[in-house]
Amino acid sequence: MKDEDLIYLFTGTSEIFIKNRMNRIIQSFNKYEYTIIKYDMETTSLSTVLSDAITVPFLEELKIIILKNPKFLTKSATSTKDEIKAMLKYLKNPCDSTLLIIDATNTVINQSNEIYKMLKNVARIIDYPDPEEIELKGWIVRSFDANGIDIKDDALTLLLEYIGDDQARLSQEIDKLSSYVGKGGTIRKEDIKLLVPKNINNEIYLLIKAIINHDLALTNQIYDNLITHTKDSLTIFSLISNKFKELLSTYRLLKYGYSQSDIAKFYNVSTGKAYYIVQEARAFKLSDLEFYIDKLAELDYQIKSGKLDKTIGLELLLLKLPKEK
Known part of the structure; x- marks a missing residue:
């Protein structure tokens, strides 16, 4: 087996795709789940992992070690200089009876990290961003x-x-x-x-779309579904308000020249998630978003000042909004 076949680094945000690919690799060696050694690197030192990696497996030709949450690749790494030196030495000459899989799913890797730089030369790096x-x-x-x-x-x-x-x-x-x-x-x-129960965040987006499209029947239908599942009109109001604000912020960021990756960093989400945020914002006009946010702010004030009951206030607003603008 070639050295690069002994070390894998998985990166990206697509958890299911990464998990499936890792499982296929493990199954190709006819290994069962209970025979695989897993370490959480948030609580395990590199020295512990390396000691295990260089130990010949008992009654097996190959052992598989999976490292989860590889903190040693991030800016918050706490590994000692000796541990880093030992890891670099191992990566240059890995044990041929150990398959090392580093699972960096959703990990923000420090590009200047010494170990990561070495991995780029000696490991098979498989990246799975969020799929289209x-x-x-x-x-x-x-x-x-x-x-x-x-x-x-x-x-x-x-x-x-x-x-x-x-x-x-x-x-x-x-x-x-x-x-x-x-x-x-x-x-x-x-x-x-x-x-299949509906995703409430998707429902909120569809509700906003129905409001802006002046579709009163669909607005009422979606609201009825939401109130059935959440039982709380204030929660629905909060979700609507927050979603409108996200759409407006995204719209303005795009206007200022922000890219999809810039927006991912701004919201601290994956680029795949940012793709959907951008597409949603582009579906609306700036004037519409500003108008409805003002209306929601008025309702928020009336509810908090006790002038309107939260449920009645939200229902009246949903009845009126699609007819306005």
């Missing part, structure tokens, strides 16, 4: 296909509308839907409506 919608759809279809299940196009679109880009939740819903229809079955739009 077309990639996400492909992954969902393949996941169902692996279970011998088909999903209709309109059901696939609705599933993403309900869940968004939350891959962990998508994975859970795929398992649930697969169990429901069984092998050889077909997932239809009706199955999504029956089994």
Whole structure:
């Protein structure tokens, strides 16, 4: 086995894609989950890992060590000089009976870090940023296909509308839907409506879109769904208000020349999440966003000053807003 096949570094924000790729690598060595050694590097020293890595496995030809939360690659690294030196030495000449996998999912790596610089020369680096919608759809279809299940196009679109880009939740819903229809079955739009709860943040965005599009019927429909699930009009008001503010801030950032990656840094989110934030903001006019934020500020004052009941106030506002502007 080549040295670069003994060390893997996974980076990016797509947790499900990274997990699936790591599992395929592990399965290629016919290893079971319980035979893999895992270390949380938030609480484990590099010296402990290196001591294990150079130890010949007992009754096995190969051991697999996975390092989670690799703090030693970040600006907050606390490794000693001796540990760094020992790690660099190991990376140059890894033990051929140890497969080392560094899982840096959602980790902000310090590009000037000595160990990271060495990894770029000796490791297989696999990066998984958040996927675009077309990639996400492909992954969902393949996941169902692996279970011998088909999903209709309109059901696939609705599933993403309900869940968004939350891959962990998508994975859970795929398992649930697969169990429901069984092998050889077909997932239809009706199955999504029956089994999959909606993502409240997506619902808030759709509500805002309905308000700005002056669609009173859809506004009321979405609000009724939200109040059924949350039972709290003040929570809904807060979510609407915060979403409007996010859209307005993003719109202005784009106007000032911010890129998608700049916006990701501004909100401290992944570039994949920033993609959706940017697309949402671009769907509206600046004047519309400013107008409705002013109306929400007026309602906020009336509720907090006791002039209006929170539920009645929000419902009156939702009845009036689509008719205004």
